[in-house]
Amino acid sequence: MSLSTDFERDLLADIPLARAMQLSVRDYSADELVLAAPLAPNVNDKGCAFGGSLGSLLTLAGWGLIVLHLRQTGRDCDVFVQDSQMRYLAPVWGDFSAHARLGEGETWQAFSETLATRGRARTRVHCRVPLPEAGDACTLEARFVAIAKSPIGAG
Amino acid sequence: MSLSTDFERDLLADIPLARAMQLSVRDYSADELVLAAPLAPNVNDKGCAFGGSLGSLLTLAGWGLIVLHLRQTGRDCDVFVQDSQMRYLAPVWGDFSAHARLGEGETWQAFSETLATRGRARTRVHCRVPLPEAGDACTLEARFVAIAKSPIGAG
Numbered sequence: 461m462s463l464s465t466d467f468e469r470d471l472l473a474d475i476p477l478a479r480a481m482q483l484s485v486r487d488y489s490a491d492e493l494v495l496a497a498p499l500a501p502n503v504n505d506k507g508c509a510f511g512g513s514l515g516s517l518l519t520l521a522g523w524g525l526i527v528l529h530l531r532q533t534g535r536d537c538d539v540f541v542q543d544s545q546m547r548y549l550a551p552v553w554g555d556f557s558a559h560a561r562l563g564e565g566e567t568w569q570a571f572s573e574t575l576a577t578r579g580r581a582r583t584r585v586h587c588r589v590p591l592p593e594a595g596d597a598c599t600l601e602a603r604f605v606a607i608a609k610s611p612i613g614a615g
Numbered sequence: 616m617s618l619s620t621d622f623e624r625d626l627l628a629d630i631p632l633a634r635a636m637q638l639s640v641r642d643y644s645a646d647e648l649v650l651a652a653p654l655a656p657n658v659n660d661k662g663c664a665f666g667g668s669l670g671s672l673l674t675l676a677g678w679g680l681i682v683l684h685l686r687q688t689g690r691d692c693d694v695f696v697q698d699s700q701m702r703y704l705a706p707v708w709g710d711f712s713a714h715a716r717l718g719e720g721e722t723w724q725a726f727s728e729t730l731a732t733r734g735r736a737r738t739r740v741h742c743r744v745p746l747p748e749a750g751d752a753c754t755l756e757a758r759f760v761a762i763a764k765s766p767i768g769a770g
Contacts, residue, residue, distance in 0.1 A: 470660065471660075474659065474660035475658070475659050475660060475665055475667075476635070476655075476656050476657070476658065477632070477635060477636065477656070477657060477665055477667055477668055480631070480632060480635035480656075481632065500631075501631050501632070501635075502631070502632060503630070503631065504629065504630050505625065505626075505629035505630060506693070510630055510632055510671075511671075511674050511678075511696050512630075512632055512667070512670060512671025512672075512674055512675065513632055513671075515667065515670045515671065515674065515699075516665075516666075516667025516668075516670065516671060517667075519666050519667055519670065520667065523666075538661070540703070541666050541703055542702075542703055543700070543701060543702045543703065544670075544700070544701050545698070545699070545700050545701075546698060546699050546700075546701070547697075547698045548695070548696055548697055548698065
């Protein structure tokens, strides 16, 4: 199975709220991870997407981008979100998706080098829920830390 | 029934994810709204509380604080979150609660006066998930806007 199929299976197995949201992995490349969710289980009192669902999908997309990169490069790490800034720009009236990329100025090379040297590394991720026509419904800038499970040099 | 019981019933009826989280209203005063959730439906892959559940509960607590104030004062408004900053400080290994209060320097009086004059008003809310011993597991600073449903002077 592909890396992204395994990742979707793990998310749905391990996180009950991901199941409740009916989350799926839509697309994955080295540069971008796209998670998707239908509106119905994620609706709010106004009939549009619930802010908590949008924030959860955005945060999971950012987290997943790093987790998938680490799986691809064979590093065994725990990945934690440290902080995030979210902007709600327009309501979402249909099914939606969250697109995650590294933040401006961040590179996988710098991240991997720090991780190899220090056993932990931080990076910023930019995530957005695009509107069907153009522009974004919401954006999330988040900072994550990856911590190697086995100490450096321990094998 | 009390205002907070009605609010809990509405949340669970209108927002499927609030049901999935098994959210409840623990306490409400003019100054503070406390929402609670059990760990089991809100767990992540590491066995502690999922960041998306923490963010959702914090955002709903902030939103609810304003919605309940407006219901108490008889104003018919829509309330939207505009932006938020979240900090994850420590993992949560048990059931948890989100406590929402007005942000520093904000007052209900200023909020109500602006709403009465302009038909809309913004306010900042400070929300936190306390740790069982002391300190916070995470915090959220969020800005909300309330928009009157009927135009000023329309009755």
